[in-house]
Amino acid sequence: MDKLLEWLKRVDIPTLIIFLFLVALFVLAAFTEVSIPSLLSDSIRRIGMNGVLVLAMVPTIRVGTGPNFGLPVGIIGGLLGALISMQLGLAGFTGFWAAILFAVLICLGIGLGYGWLLERVRGQEMMVGTYMGYSVVAFMSIMWLMLPFTNPDMVWAIGGKGLRYTLALDKYFGRVLNNFLKFKIGGFEFPTGLLLFFAGVCFLVHLFFRTRIGLSIDLVGQNERYAISSGVNPNKARLVAVILSTVLAGVGIIVYAQSYGFLQLYQAPLFMTFPAVASILIGGASIRRASVRNVIIGTAIFQTLLTISLPVLSQVTRGDITEVMRLIVSNGMILYALTRTPKEAR
């Protein structure tokens, strides 16, 4: 009993509340006609789909600049990588890895610039990042129309210029990860490749934070002056963290897109940030501390909640309140985390 109490004390209260809510939903689901196996496989797919995007929050949180609200910046890099791969007509895994490669290269460059910008606005990273996201998305909305992509699958059918809103990936690298080593048990479907990829990236990030560069990021986030006295250049550490976050965002959106089967351009990148921030916070991270563990727990809880609430609650309440709940949970979580920081900083 004592051990249980001890364990409960270590769990974040919001995590616990949302987890209990989740359990309640499952119980509720048992009484409705919703098929639980399909709910579960849906949840697992969405965890793998969103995980890498959530992982992008870790470096910036750990370096002390808060969650990366400028996620769209990295997402744009990822989209460009995917578009180039499509333009080259690469399909299947070749297409996927080519997209990842291009995305990483582009994101390295973008991240460098974005990091440089954030260094100029020390202490305001979260707000500037948010606006940076909006600006970049607006700017790219113009660029999507101007960039010289010519693949007929990608541009508007009429006129032949400008990229479409959503691009189908079936002929390229759609669901390559999901289908890799996929197996089925009854109605339950397990996307092995997708989860393997997510696990791999998690492991790499975890390892990275045990290298000297990773440790320097941690030191800067926890006590900048201790870091300086340990011979760390804090500006460099912050730059590395921002670049890593941007790259992860780029990779993340490709994983997301291949699982979804469509590449979404124009305004879509804007709607990725808040769920990702909320996920990691639900996982027990604060805006100053985060680990890969928080990412996994947070993504699992948040995505499962979204998947289950739609069919279950629509049966119970006879209306769609999922979207409303998603907004309440994600924005509420962010708000909660922001109000909590001043106390922790002391």
Added chain:
Amino acid sequence: MQYALEMRNISKSFYGNQVLKNVNISVAAGEVHGLVGENGAGKTTLMNILFGMPVIHSTGGFEGEILINNERVNIDSPRRAMEYGIGMVHQEFMLIPGFTVTENIKLNREITKDNLLSKVFGKPLRTLDFPAMRKEARQAISTIGMSIEELAVVAGLPVAHKQFIEIAREIDKKNLKILVLDEPTAVLSEAEAEKLLETIRYLTKKGVAIIFISHRLSEVLKVSDRITILRDGAVVDSRPSSSFTVSEIAEKMVGRKLENVVLPPHPKEPSDEDIIMSIRNLKVYMPGEMVKDFSIDIRRGEILGIGGLAGHGKLGVANGIVGMFPAEGEVYFEGKPYRLNDPSYALKNGVVYVSEDRRGVGLLLDESVEMNIAATAIEAFGLFTKKFLFMTVYDRKKIREHALEMIKKLDIRCKSPAQIVRRLSGGNQQKVCLARAFTLNPKILFVSEPTRGIDVGAKKLVLDYLVRMNREHGITIVMTSSELAELRSICDRIAIVAEGKLSAILSPKASDTEFGLAMAGEFQEVLQHG
């Protein structure tokens, strides 16, 4: 006798640490009472009690009584203190930089007049009467013999003027009966200080009782009628100033019974033949601890003490050398030119630093004991790492082993190496800092305020450990401390810093008088003791 202010049997402790013991002090109207003592002697705490500062009441209040005009009073807030006519000129300026001189002087005591809105909605909406305020501010400034434009904005004024504005503000208070001046001349030049002393005399003629706190002993002697000397929270002497001499005050301020600790001998006696680091004209821009022109030769294998009063730059020296604050000057390390402003270069060359700001710089408060010990070594030297796949990652096992060894060696009291450092006591935190420094294999170790805020038992352990590191591993140690007794107990030589410059290098056996004079910057000759 009728005293304007009497404080009787004042005792105060912070968290079980007694800082004031039965202190009695009294001032008559029109009298100047000088209050002197080292840093930490309890002067500021005493004045905080008099002023009803919240820090006193939030830590359990104090014992003893305060009498004003022979009447017992209960001062529970600064506001109440002001109502009793107690004014205070602070060491740090309590001025609003963006406001004009007039506004600062009249702050919260503005002269107001009625207008239409205030007649309806009450007092808070009354208009400020600027012409009247200007006139009174003008008057207050001229009283102290200054010519400061009363409409100038405070931000751009020289420090000396700010100091005078503080005083003008107190004078402007109509009911001023008791005025406390805390280090008012610290930022002033001699001519300005003279002007201030004149102001003090003028005020005493008006019947104001003054408590004058200063480190400049000759000034205290010149202006005070009586002098009280505090040491370790107790009054050691209180007499009319005419019966004191500067050196006598200095001696009583510093003097302590020295424990005669016999230190183990050096394996090789340090000498001027073998200099490990030579510092020439060092300037360090550390706010509050500016080093203006500091030169010294540090002998290999010695324990060098750096002492001096707060704010005179003794802490700046170590901070400058290791690159925590911008510094310039010529430094040679082991005969080679040494690069300043580069913490990583310092570490790689074996110049290691234990900060005086333990919680702010020295520790990762929310990290484990083992990480605190190892993190810097991993960063700077890649110690405790292993190859894993294609990356070099740190090795928890090696870190744990090393941490356990250090915990045993230094007797760090913690539940496990994984315990968070924030939960440790001050003494154990300091030991973690030392373990971290020792892990870096220093050739020269700068330790600042190693015993600040830790209890007596831990103090001894920390000092013993420093001596052991010095004797057994031949690490040259430069220890900066406000506690002279501690410097004298383990150092081979003690450098005293005054006003950002080297004032004297003394033997630990030098007399209390010599130390007192050196700290006050009045030690004429720089003695090179052996």
